Amino acid sequence: MRVLLIGSGGREHALAWKLAQSPLMTEFYAAPGNPGIAEHAQIVALDIDNHDAVVTFCKEKGIDFVVVGPEAPLVAGIADVLRAAGIAVFGPSAAAAQLEGSKGFTKDICARYDIPTGAYQRFNNATKAKAYVRAQGAPIVVKADGLAAGKGVTVAMTVDEALAAIDDCFEGAFGEAGAEVVVEAYLDGEEASFFCLCDGKHALALATAQDHKRVGDGDTGPNTGGMGAYSPAPVMTAEMIERTMKEVIEPTMRGMAESGHPFSGVFFAGLMITANGPELIEYNVRFGDPECQVLMMRLKSDLLPLLLACANGTLDQVTAEWSDDPALTVVMASKGYPGSYAKNTPITALPADREGEKVFHAGTGLKDGALVATGGRVLNITATGETVSEAKERAYALAGKVKWDNGFYRNDIGWRAVEREK
Numbered sequence: 001m002r003v004l005l006i007g008s009g010g011r012e013h014a015l016a017w018k019l020a021q022s023p024l025m026t027e028f029y030a031a032p033g034n035p036g037i038a039e040h041a042q043i044v045a046l047d048i049d050n051h052d053a054v055v056t057f058c059k060e061k062g063i064d065f066v067v068v069g070p071e072a073p074l075v076a077g078i079a080d081v082l083r084a085a086g087i088a089v090f091g092p093s094a095a096a097a098q099l100e101g102s103k104g105f106t107k108d109i110c111a112r113y114d115i116p117t118g119a120y121q122r123f124n125n126a127t128k129a130k131a132y133v134r135a136q137g138a139p140i141v142v143k144a145d146g147l148a149a150g151k152g153v154t155v156a157m158t159v160d161e162a163l164a165a166i167d168d169c170f171e172g173a174f175g176e177a178g179a180e181v182v183v184e185a186y187l188d189g190e191e192a193s194f195f196c197l198c199d200g201k202h203a204l205a206l207a208t209a210q211d212h213k214r215v216g217d218g219d220t221g222p223n224t225g226g227m228g229a230y231s232p233a234p235v236m237t238a239e240m241i242e243r244t245m246k247e248v249i250e251p252t253m254r255g256m257a258e259s260g261h262p263f264s265g266v267f268f269a270g271l272m273i274t275a276n277g278p279e280l281i282e283y284n285v286r287f288g289d290p291e292c293q294v295l296m297m298r299l300k301s302d303l304l305p306l307l308l309a310c311a312n313g314t315l316d317q318v319t320a321e322w323s324d325d326p327a328l329t330v331v332m333a334s335k336g337y338p339g340s341y342a343k344n345t346p347i348t349a350l351p352a353d354r355e356g357e358k359v360f361h362a363g364t365g366l367k368d369g370a371l372v373a374t375g376g377r378v379l380n381i382t383a384t385g386e387t388v389s390e391a392k393e394r395a396y397a398l399a400g401k402v403k404w405d406n407g408f409y410r411n412d413i414g415w416r417a418v419e420r421e422k
Contacts, residue, residue, distance in 0.1 A: 001304070002027040002062055005041060006048050006078070007069025008034050010331075010362030010380040011289035014296040015069055015303070016040040017358070022304035029061065035371060036361025048073055051081040058087050066090070067307055071286050074265075075101035075147060090307040092285050095261040099252075099283040103143045103182045106283050113255035115248055117280040118185035126170045129181050133162045139186035143282075144169045146177030151223060151338065153282075155186065187281065189274035190416070192233040193291050194241070196249050196269070197306060199315040200262035203249050204306070207298060207322055208236035209291040210416065215338060217412045224338045225377055228413030230328040230388055231294040234420050235273050244271065244278045252283070264310050290329045293360050293380045297327035328391040328414050329382040330399050331362070332407045337376035342406060344372045347379075349403035356384040357398055373406060381409075388417035 001024045005016055013036040020028055020040035030037045031046035031054075047053055058066065066082055068074055068091035077094035091097075098105040110117040118141070123129035133140055133156075142165035144152030152174045156162035162183075169178030195206040211229035215221040236244075248269055256263040268284035268291075287295070296303070300321040309315045334341035344367055350359050360382060363375020381399040385391035392414045399409060 001025055001064045003029070003304070004058060004061075004063045004066045005030040005037070005069065006054075006066065006073055008032045008037070009070065009289055010360045010377065011287050011292040012069040013037050013360040013362070014293040015067060015287070017360070018296040018299065018303040019067065022302045024302070024304050027061070029063070034361045035364050035366055036359075048078070049076070051078050054078065055081060055085045055087065058082070058085070063087060065308060065311065069286060071097070071100050071147060071284065074285055088308070088311040090265060090311055092263050092265040093261065096256055096263045096265075097285045098261070099256075099263070100285040101147060102145055103282060104145050104180060107182060107184070109252065109255050109259070110280060113251040115251050115280055116276065116278065118187050120182055120184035123181045123183065124179070126166050129166045129183055130163050132183055133159060133166065136183075136185075138162060141184045141186055142166055142169070143182045143184065144174040144178040145180035145182055146174070148174040148177040151225070152177055153223060187272040187274055187279055189272045189279075190235045191281070192236050192271050192273055193229075193288055194236065194244050194269045194271055195287065195291070195295060196245070196267045197310050197315055198253055198263050198265065198267055199310045199313045200253075200257060200264050201313065202315040203245065203253055203267070204315050204318065204320060205241060205245060206320055207231055207295050208233040208241065209288065209294055210235070211288065211291055212410060212413055215410075217410050222338055224333075226288070226290050227331045227333070227410045228329055229288070229291045229294050230326055230391065230414045230417060231291065231298055232326065234417050240273060240278060244269065248278055248280055266310075289362070290331055290380050293329045293382050294327035297356075297358065297382055297384050298323045298325065323384070325356075325384045325386055326388045326391045326417070327382060327384045328388060328395050329360075329380045330395050330409050330413050331377050332379040332381060332399065332402060332404065332409045333377050334363075334373055334375070335406050335408050341376060343374055345404070345406035347371045347373055347402070347404040349401070350379075351398050351401035357394060358382045359398070359402070373404065378404075378407065387421055388414050389421050392418060
């Protein structure tokens with residue numbers, strides 16, 4: 001089978017690593033890729049924003065299946081264009097991708113289909129949004145409606161913080177994403193990520209994870225795209241997974257189909273486990289980053305047939321097998337992230353991959369043949385173990401072998417699970 005992978009981050013490196021292991025794979029391409037992905041797939045210079053060019057490439061190379069990694073191309077409709085050209089694709093239509101592309105759309109679906117989530121209001125001007133915040137009080141959550149690369153959400157502990165977040169949105173801090181704002185109730189509990197494949201009619205539960213959004217140790221500092229993750233999440237017990245499927249995933253699947261936007265791809269449900277059970281914080285329509293990295297380390301099954309089953313509506317005919325061993329990943333980021341940071345700083349040494357240990361490339365490139373850091377989140381240092389504590393120990397030992405003067409990382413990834421193990 002000839003496959004094209006779209007994307008260039010740590011999530012896509014993890015997908016490439018896993019897909020390349022499939023005995024079904026005959027030719028494997030990636031665009032735009034990164035130096036890590038290049039170890040598994042042939043990198044092609046393709047403008048992924050030019051959907052016609054992607055279709056032309058697929059037809060020239062006889063591509064059988066396209067796997068879309070990031071959210072932006074999905075929201076922009078790349079899956080629709082590929083399907084119209086008769087090319088199988090993993091990922092939802094633009095209409096279904098609104099679950100991530102518009103937080104207001106998701107909240108409206110929740111309201112219509114009784115999916116548990118925080119009470120909310122949508123606003124297109126600052127004055128009304130601020131009046132609502134003052135009436136509700138803090139803590140309260142302010143979200144830019146559109147795609148903001150994981151940075152458009154403020155969990156405001158004071159009214160003043162919420163008012164400032166509203167100003168940020170409407171004054172252009174998140175570009176077009178902030179043209180509309182969702183203000184919602186603060187949910188108290190423990191966060192978890194739940195992943196589930198869907199073909200429009202059937203859903204297959206995958207695995208759970210927990211990530212660390214804040215930049216600093218002790219979950220302090222500004223939100224980021226994610227500074228580390230581990231899987232499984234202990235808070236997601238068998239009972240909680242069953243409730244999530246029945247109360248969150250299945251009503252969403254039915255609701256999307258009834259709304260005329262049947263969902264095909266991966267549901268990534270960001271949950272808050274409250275005293276009432278699982279409540280939806282938000283949906284993403286692609287694998288998490290860095291959660292994908294720990295999921296792929298634990299997945300024992302061939303990934304390719306699972307993703308294909310989403311595309312061709314046969315998800316009820318496949319199963320996924322998982323290792324019981326936890327996996328943990330530590331994100332190495334450029335100093336200054338999530339603010340401004342220097343680019344093209346040299347990475348002079350990386351540890352070799354070993355069984356249960358893998359360094360995924362997230363924001364790397366080659367300059368004059370040498371490896372450099374090109375992004376904010378640059379490397380995902382990932383390891384497995386018999387316990388989260390052991391996986392953490394292995395991952396941090398691995399991180400200590402990276403030679404990159406401009407890199408930093410949190411020292412406490414997995415702290416909740418480690419505390420539980422004590």
